[in-house]
Amino acid sequence: MLKPEELPQKPETEPVPKPEANPKPEPEKKKEEKNVPTKDPFKFGSVISMFQKAAELKNKNSAFCPHFMELKFANGCHYDCQWCYLMGTFGRWRKDKDFTDPRRPVLMNGSYVPKVKPDKEITQHLRAALESIETPTLFNSGELSDSMASPSTLLNVIIPIFEEYRDKGHKLLILTKSNDITLYRKAVKHHAPEFTVVSHSINAEWVSNAWEKGAPNPLERLTASRAAADIGYETRLRLDPMVPVRNWQVGYRRIIEEIMRINSRARVITLGSLRGLQSTINIGRKLGKDMSWTEYLTDNSSWGKKIPAATRIELYSFAMNELKRHSYTGDVTLCKETLEIWDALRKTGTIDYYPGERLCNCVLEAPGKPDYYKKREFKKLEI
Secondary structure, three states: OOOHHHOOOOOOOOOOOOOOOOOOOOOOOOOOOOOOOOOOOOEEOOOEEEEOOOOOOOOOOOEEOOOEEEEOOEEEOOOEEOOOHHHHOOHHHHHOOOOOOOOOOOEEOOEEOOEEOOHHHHHHHHHHHHHHOOOOOEEEOOOOEOHHHOHHHHHHHHHHHHHHOHHHOOEEEEEEOOOOOHHHHHHHHHOHHHOEEEEEEEOOHHHHHHHEEOOOOHHHHHHHHHHHHHHOOEEEEEEEEEOOOOOHHHHHHHHHHHHHHHHOOOOEEEEEEOEEOHHHHHHHHHOOOOOHHHHHOOEEEOOEEEOOHHHHHHHHHHHHHHHHHOOOOOEEEEOOEEHHHHHHHHHOOOOOOOOOOOOOOOOOOOOOOOHHHHHHHHHHHHO
8 A cells, every 4th residue: 555655746836927017019020922923934823834734756656846834824625615625724623523512613605714813923823924934935924824815913913023024035925715805905005015915726717616625716816816916915826636528628718717817917827736635624514614525535645545557647748838828928837746756757848847846836936956856856866
């Protein structure tokens, strides 16, 4: 049996200090600002980052896409193109089985209502990028949304900031299917033609009518492109995605004739063929989109499913030869296309240049021949 002195003793409690009459308030902990730049030298907050998702060029199935800067001021699109890859870019909700989840983007008439980021956030991150990046750079505002998702944000927030930094040589890329030219006129007061490139995405009318729901007619888009050029903007065009529908030669011949008639001044015409990321296909099916376009997809690449290589070569060769026939003088290049296709077009004499040796839609200057080809040439010299 334990003796009393061996029993566990209660610890002596220290006297509780009386509260001070006028206690000093604790300094507020500063919230960690999600400011910029981040550890990634090419990422500035949630608004600016470098697009570098194209795989490293390893073999003929690798798709070439030069790195470019994204200005992600909005997400989503007010048009309802049935193949739009934006359907698969809305984050974790797309993995949920319950599509009634209130966190997901709002659907209206089959299209997602674009979500525009707060002006303060856009201003903070865009300023940081324009201040930090010394090399003149083109900022693509139409990669995660149609650039015209919010014309007021462009006019009142983004364009004035580019005006402030125009001496650094940075430029804004507006990429759109819109036929509205009001913004281009109003932005002249900010000297926008000096630092803004306007690029319109177009297609053959038959193809657009079938799958580009809600978007203006391609001829209306071309007319808007010409209006922008008349005001003084550099203009570019994307003929993308080309689809080998029945009698496709007739449709694409006509749209190329219209390009030359309406706005042959476009500095660049980027060609692209139908492609589909698996996430786009999965979401499109769940949302009840017209997925008939997927019937054309048979080949796999580092950029999703594509139409057969032989058909892509035929599409591009046709378009390039038509542009030559009409004496188009700008650059013609391919979007997210494999080295196999580039090489085939060179071998047939359709083009005499490598990927990267001509200007394409999303960059300020042609990046030059990829190291992939330079390494192969060096190995040949060694032999």
